[in-house]
Amino acid sequence: MRRLQAWLRPLLAGGLLAMAVASAYAQVASAPDFAARAHDPDGMATRTLACTTCHGVQGRSTPGGYFPRLAGKPVGYLYNQLLNIRDGRRSYPTMSYLLENLTDEYLLAMAEHFASLKVPYPEPVPPQEPASLLERGRKLVFEGDTARSLPACVQCHGKAMTGVNPFVPGLLGLPRDYLNSQLGAWQSGRRHAQQPDCMAAVARLMSAEDVSAVSAWLSAQVVPGDGAPAARAEQPMPIRCGGVAR
Template sequence: MIDRLRSLLRPLAPLWMAATLGCGLAAAQPATPPAPVAATTVSSGMASRVLACVTCHGKEGRATQEGYFPRIAGKPAGYLANQLINFREGRRSYPQMTSLIEHLTDDYLREMAAHFAALEVPYAPPPAPQAPPAVLEKGRLLVQQGDAARGIPACVQCHGQAMTGVNPFIPGLLGLPRDYLNSQLGAWKTGQRRAHAPDCMADIARQLTPDDVSAVSAWLAAQPVPGGGKPAARLGQPMPARCGGVDGVPVAAG
């Protein structure tokens, strides 16, 4: 699989080199979270340059039925750019991803992010619930209300009431496979996935028990995606804590 992905990307090497020379070597080592990415910057030729991406993430980045690789089509551009840079810089661990993008500049990764963010493709219906009603209800309560006694904010406080994310940096949590949600919450919890400090998701994940993770992922994976999954333009209320890589959103006092 890796050899095939490399073969798809190999013809693009001159483009990557040109981007690197044009931006300067310092661009590959960001000291701060990446800047917002405007969907209007999408290159008309980018679709042919991301064939390696859709090999795993599905046609147009809409994910596949196999159930692990996440959808990237329509995700907020700033979020996608952050994640690509996190893979390149080692804050996220998936060798196949790192191998493919380790030599790409920030600007090139942001252009890729803008390409996928601008795609509007339908979501598949959710699978049948994969947990008993009591587990699903526990997941719903954590997502919609949190658990103040344990310092766990509701997911909707950051990811939006519709759970479709908020432009430009906060991803939606619906339309994702349960296995993927489980693995990412586990990765936050164990430190295999990190973000720019302050790493609010890591703090939250460490408060979750394995049963919490299972319940949240089961409930989220069983929900239909409203409104075509489009991210909200703004959150509408202060976030419960400061989060690295999320700029311009007010934080609740206290």
């Protein structure tokens, strides 16, 4: 059985890639700026078609789905996540198959491509949760919980929560399902980052109710301006993060 699985794996991966590219090509070909291609002189938009099958045309995603937005995210953050998935710190088999043979240099070029895209954010899905839960989420985002040494989200992700260049991602414009799943993955140890893994430490301080409240509040917010990350951090980070160069 193991030998059969080993033989089938590249075929399955190739099939997934072929289906992804075919579907994504149809999506990108219908985008208004596809013909001009002025934003893509090196052809990276074509070479990343498989990514857009899940992450949306130009990596813009949608507010009600699962997959996160890639467009306009800090380049260092995108690069770190591609490394983490390729090297096994993050577990997502479909992406692992697509990335496993790509070099560091190619992953950086992919990250630079998506980071350079400036496309509008969709309107958020209206919240269905009670006002008390949303208020709890808002307080945790802006104030944290000093009694539990739980830092506020804005202390690392920027006061506008659109991230900080080049390594810290924004929290707005992400689907609630994605926020829940990633916080849960850090809590359970299924997701890892470079050591010290600051988000794993933060997530393990959060209760299930905290996660629900924070994800509900964040996913219901309109992204300010064009959603661009801040150029620099306004204050020192409250906890050491291995994925952030100092």
